[in-house]
Amino acid sequence: MSPSGHPRAPAPGTGGVTPPGNRWRASILTLFPEMFPGPLGLSLAGRALRDGRWSLDTHDIRAFATDRHRTVDDTPAGGGAGMVMRPDVLDTAIGEVLAEGDARPLIYLTPRGRLLDQATVRTLAAGPGCVLLCGRYEGIDQRVIEARGMVELSIGDYVLSGGETAALVLLDACVRLLPGVMGAAESATEESHGAEGLLEYPHYTRPAEWNGRAIPEVLLSGHHAEIARWRRAESERITKERRPDLWARHEAKHGGAGGMDGHPAAA
Missing domain, CATH: 1.10.1270.20 (tRNA(m1g37)methyltransferase, domain 2)
Structure with a gap:
């Protein structure tokens, strides 16, 4: 159990032991951890993952729900269709994954975010890694976005079923720029x-x-x-x-x- 009394997030299970030192690290908050590493376990990204050039850990948001049904969503304030992910559950999950002093940006993948471009990818790849929050349903409560200072990014002007596919895209774009991942430096x-x-x-x-x-x-x-x-x-x-x-x-x-x-x- 975590100090707050909530179940501790699952240990990294997609990339082996998290590499020490300053290696690039990605953490995923998702309702579907089984979607990772997916294609990131193959080709250049997969080889780099196995070689320890970067690490990937996934965390099931439902593990931080407090009721016996592991509820992570509720009806939207003001009415309307669909459900909205709860801020209390998400904040607990984020606090477990993003420890104090962790310099990685917290990114929420959403169609309303700023468009992901190569300049942003280069900036992310040059840093320590990132924490990616994959939303579902109608989205997540605005209050946790503001409280946690999330960076909102979109991979295009269309709607997906959830943020997991977008997370795969972002990570693929970043990992290929990490030192030693691509065979020819000029290819990047x-x-x-x-x-x-x-x-x-x-x-x-x-x-x-x-x-x-x-x-x-x-x-x-x-x-x-x-x-x-x-x-x-x-x-x-x-x-x-x-x-x-x-x-x-x-x-x-x-x-x-x-x-x-x-x-x-x-x-």
């Missing part, structure tokens, strides 16, 4: 939503011609400066066509000097 920068805020250029590989479609000649030229210019131009074209919001932000950041004339090609 030359990709969609990289440092320049542009979408990624098209990729090609062998065979040189497939179904009547050839690889652009410049990519076979061996001229690295020309290849860099082509890739930059394609990134700009695709960003302007598909994400005018990103293009406007990119132009504002660079003083409106968008396009190849405003940016020297990489050598």
Whole structure:
């Protein structure tokens, strides 16, 4: 039992023993701990988890309910459909997971949150880790959001059944940026939503011609400066066509000097 008399959260069961020192640590508060690690147990993230480059512990919110039915929700104040997660249960759970002195941000994954972007991912990956609260039902009581100073993040303008899927997305984005996780360091920068805020250029590989479609000649030229210019131009074209919001932000950041004339090609 915890000092407060509530059942202690389950010990980490998805990533082995929590690594010591300053390794990146993720804690998940959820009604469905069995959803983790899920895909995070595979590929790069899974190997990094097994190697101890990061850790993952899950905590069942129902373990902190005080009644025999393990109730975590109640009807919304003011009426309306659905149920709302209780602030008292959530606060007890958070207090058990986020100890005093723990510098990790407490993130509530919600459609009304600020949109998760690569800059936020880089900031999170550079820190000690994060605590993710996965909501369900109609959401969680606003008072615990304010009392705990939660950071509200969204992964897109759509509604999911719960925050668990969003948590998987956020963690995947962060873990791949941790030291030693990706095989090639440059892969983390030359990709969609990289440092320049542009979408990624098209990729090609062998065979040189497939179904009547050839690889652009410049990519076979061996001229690295020309290849860099082509890739930059394609990134700009695709960003302007598909994400005018990103293009406007990119132009504002660079003083409106968008396009190849405003940016020297990489050598």
